[in-house]
Amino acid sequence: MGAKKSKETSSHPKKSDPAELTQEEIQLLLQNTHFNQKQIEEWHSGFIKDCPKGKLDKKKFIDVYKQFYPHGKADKFCGHVFKTFDTDGSGEIDFVEFLIAISVTSQGDIKDKLRMAFNMYDIDKNGRIDKKEMEKIIEAIYDLLGEENRKGENSPPRRVLKIMAKLDKNNDGSLSPDEFINGCLNDEILRHLLAPNAC
Known part of the structure; x- marks a missing residue:
């Protein structure tokens, strides 16, 4: 947003690695979720284990969701859920979109x-x-x-x-x-x- 440059951490000036968690993302999540920094980092390491590229596509999302509803057909419902979480319309959910959605659905008022x-x-x-x-x-x-x-x-x-x-x-x-x-x-x-x- 601002033109002020933050200190570049390690060798990633502009998040060249989508699996990396930047300080800006941590700040954004601290402001928009109910999680503290340690919890954010724990969620991130689990997310990256499941999604090494740092993105969750619709198919993977549906596969994860189906585990919660083994007797139903999750595809249609998940399509609606996925669209809601994919706030930038990229067809993938990144870690920030994922954690904000998790925070609202699990801890939001x-x-x-x-x-x-x-x-x-x-x-x-x-x-x-x-x-x-x-x-x-x-x-x-x-x-x-x-x-x-x-x-x-x-x-x-x-x-x-x-x-x-x-x-x-x-x-x-x-x-x-x-x-x-x-x-x-x-x-x-x-x-x-x-x-x-x-x-």
């Missing part, structure tokens, strides 16, 4: 977690979640959880109608971040479905 869930569900990134986007997410969640019963009241379109009826306070057919966050805060069942890590 409930509103931060719900905001991240909203960002994940806002597929076209227009700041609103419409019925089509919500339906895709419900289908992805069903796949992830191995939910076979998708008939009647439990069908994704019916489920979405119920969710929208509860959360869409101004009846404009889409959810704003506030409608989504406040609705999930006020409805434990929806919060468990749409943002399980916020419970």
Whole structure:
């Protein structure tokens, strides 16, 4: 950001090695996560062990995620999660993106977690979640959880109608971040479905 040059550490003037953790990255993570420097360095060494090039691609990300949901199909859901974490749209998650996401999902306050869930569900990134986007997410969640019963009241379109009826306070057919966050805060069942890590 500033034009002031920092002291160049070792032989890496401009992070020529993506697996290296720079002082700037440590500072950024100290400011934007709940981790201390020792924890950041421990996370980094684990990340580099799994991703020696310092980047996590979508396939590897899905493979890791599948370990948590061995009975479901994680691909669709992981695609949405991956896009949310890949903040620069590079198709890969670097260590900084990874740790900020981990911090929010594991230690952030409930509103931060719900905001991240909203960002994940806002597929076209227009700041609103419409019925089509919500339906895709419900289908992805069903796949992830191995939910076979998708008939009647439990069908994704019916489920979405119920969710929208509860959360869409101004009846404009889409959810704003506030409608989504406040609705999930006020409805434990929806919060468990749409943002399980916020419970």
